[in-house]
Amino acid sequence: MTHYGLFQQSYPSYYIPSSTAFAEAVFAGLGYDLVPDYQITDRFQQNALLEILPECRTDVKLYWHHWKQQSPALQQLTQTILEQAEQYLNYPIPI
16 A cells, blocks of 8 residues: 555554454444355345345355365364355355
8 A cells, every 4th residue: 555655544444353343344334345145144134234236246265275184183173164164155165
């Protein structure tokens, strides 16, 4: 931003260390963002949000990098992450 003559003190900025808190900041009007479906479903059900461009969706590929040879604990962690991702992201995860 400095390249464009903008310094951190010259515009509002926030540090929000969790995705849930970040979504809440968006809902409070502090800015805008692309928010995952699972974080906004209940807002739609409560009529608290209006989807203005339902035909415009953005899929973001997520990757879980890991070694092929893992300890049993890391194998369990990898499996749990993949299962949870498949559940919350609503699409099949190739394993």
